[in-house]
Amino acid sequence: DAGITQSPRHKVTETGTPVTLRCHQTENHRYMYWYRQDPGHGLRLIHYSYGVKDTDKGEVSDGYSVSRSKTEDFLLTLESATSSQTSVYFCATGPSLNTEAFFGQGTRLTVV
Amino acid sequence: QQQVKQSPQSLIVQKGGISIINCAYENTAFDYFPWYQQFPGKGPALLIAIRPDVSEKKEGRFTISFNKSAKQFSLHIMDSQPGDSATYFCAASRGYYGGSQGNLIFGKGTKLSVKP
Numbered sequence: 584d585a586g587i588t589q590s591p592r593h594k595v596t597e598t599g600t601p602v603t604l605r606c607h608q609t610e611n612h613r614y615m616y617w618y619r620q621d622p623g624h625g626l627r628l629i630h631y632s633y634g635v636k637d638t639d640k641g642e643v644s645d646g647y648s649v650s651r652s653k654t655e656d657f658l659l660t661l662e663s664a665t666s667s668q669t670s671v672y673f674c675a676t677g678p679s680l681n682t683e684a685f686f687g688q689g690t691r692l693t694v695v
Numbered sequence: 696q697q698q699v700k701q702s703p704q705s706l707i708v709q710k711g712g713i714s715i716i717n718c719a720y721e722n723t724a725f726d727y728f729p730w731y732q733q734f735p736g737k738g739p740a741l742l743i744a745i746r747p748d749v750s751e752k753k754e755g756r757f758t759i760s761f762n763k764s765a766k767q768f769s770l771h772i773m774d775s776q777p778g779d780s781a782t783y784f785c786a787a788s789r790g791y792y793g794g795s796q797g798n799l800i801f802g803k804g805t806k807l808s809v810k811p
Binding site for chain 2: 683
């Protein structure tokens with residue numbers, strides 16, 4: 584998995600609570616991504632980062648924020664979790680644009 | 696608007712048969728077309744990828760066929776094995792164009808089952 588660690592791997596949280604997912608990489612890749620995977624929707628990009636403190640929105644960014652204070656760490660925060668954010672979240676990294684992305688093992692988040 | 700359309704959603708193939716998964720894209724600026732393989736409980740992993748300067752790329756039993764004029768590309772798995780049973784995703788991305796980023800856009804996935 585190209586040295587990508589996601590934590591936690593599983594989480595159950597209540598509606599309205601904030602949640603932070605962490606992605607840690609040891610590959611020194613410049614680019615980092617957060618995707619969510621839902622049945623029938625494939626993988627959809629939430630936010631991405633192209634360097635420390637450089638982030639931008641993806642296709643489904645509403646209700647999510649990200650931060651990247653170090654090359655190796657990319658955090659995804661759900662400001663106030665909703666049931667529609669129940670999903671499997673994948674972090675990915677890549678050395679450059681328009682090339683292979685390496686995925687972590689995923690975090691299964693359930694919002695009750 | 697879905698930019699990469701993948702079909703079929705699911706596919707059942709007998710062991711030894713050929714599995715074919717198709718993808719169509721809309722944006723002619725796309726110039727990187729990978730296929731990812733995902734097993735249950737795991738993250739997607741790159742299987743094979745192609746760029747539009749070639750019409751076909753083969754790696755072992757896996758082949759990508761690319762048709763630039765039709766804006767389509769497909770994955771062929773020859774001599775399919777039960778161990779190939781997984782979900783397959785096509786994707787596309789483009790190089791940097793004045794503010795854009797080369798982020799991968801994925802199809803919705805195909806669940807392949809190879810029966811013994």
